[in-house]
Amino acid sequence: MANTVIGSSIVIDGEISGDEDLVIQGTVKGKISLKESLFVDSSGVVEADIETQNVEVSGKVTGNINASDKVELKSDCRVIGDIKAPRILIADGASFKGNVDMDVKER
Amino acid sequence: MAQSEQTGIIGKGITIRGNLTGGGDLVIEGRVEGQISLKNHLTIERSGHVEAEIRAEELTINGEASGNIDATSMVSITSSAKVAGDIKAPRVVIEDGAVFNGTIEMDVKLPDNI
Numbered sequence: 397m398a399n400t401v402i403g404s405s406i407v408i409d410g411e412i413s414g415d416e417d418l419v420i421q422g423t424v425k426g427k428i429s430l431k432e433s434l435f436v437d438s439s440g441v442v443e444a445d446i447e448t449q450n451v452e453v454s455g456k457v458t459g460n461i462n463a464s465d466k467v468e469l470k471s472d473c474r475v476i477g478d479i480k481a482p483r484i485l486i487a488d489g490a491s492f493k494g495n496v497d498m499d500v501k502e503r
Numbered sequence: 504m505a506q507s508e509q510t511g512i513i514g515k516g517i518t519i520r521g522n523l524t525g526g527g528d529l530v531i532e533g534r535v536e537g538q539i540s541l542k543n544h545l546t547i548e549r550s551g552h553v554e555a556e557i558r559a560e561e562l563t564i565n566g567e568a569s570g571n572i573d574a575t576s577m578v579s580i581t582s583s584a585k586v587a588g589d590i591k592a593p594r595v596v597i598e599d600g601a602v603f604n605g606t607i608e609m610d611v612k613l614p615d616n617i
Binding site for chain 1: 510511512513514515516517518519520521522523524525526527528529533537542
């Protein structure tokens with residue numbers, strides 16, 4: 397039970413930072429910066445700029461996402477904002493509006 | 504206790520700055536700075552560090568808390584806790600070994616003849 401869960405009835409207005417996985421089932425407004433993975437569950441609502449390693453969205457996100465590894469938009473999610481990550485997956489059924497920057501580098 | 508609403512957990516590696524409001528129970532193992540207002544039970548674990556104005560129904564502190572506390576039911580400060588701030592609650596329990604600095608207002612109804 398190491399990871400953090402923001403339950404469906406919780407509302408956070410401010411800044412979340414940390415170095416472990418975070419599951420959001422509630423509402424977060426502000427800014428999220430993590431060194432690990434962020435999961436926005438289907439009941440989760442995020443109005444924040446996100447900076448993490450991995451993001452998996454099943455709920456609603458409004459804000460820019462900057463991931464150092466991967467962003468996954470599951471079906472039924474709603475995402476508005478720009479995404480910047482080396483790997484981006486969008487599932488069938490997902491709704492997304494914004495810019496995608498995969499930052500392709502010469503490797 | 505009825506687990507009608509989702510419990511939230513703020514893990515050890517997480518820091519939150521700002522306002523936190525909610526209806527369910529919440530367990531804090533990490534760090535929270537700002538304001539917390541919760542309808543149900545808040546638990547601050549041993550590893551938890553809270554610098555916030557806290558409003559909740561019931562509050563259990565095993566870790567560190569500084570800031571004013573306003574509980575509608577009960578505040579319990581266990582032996583491993585370090586608390587600084589003013590507490591307002593109908594019931595306050597402080598265990599042996601706990602460190603507490605501040606005032607306590609239990610909102611006691613005084614008999615009319617005093």
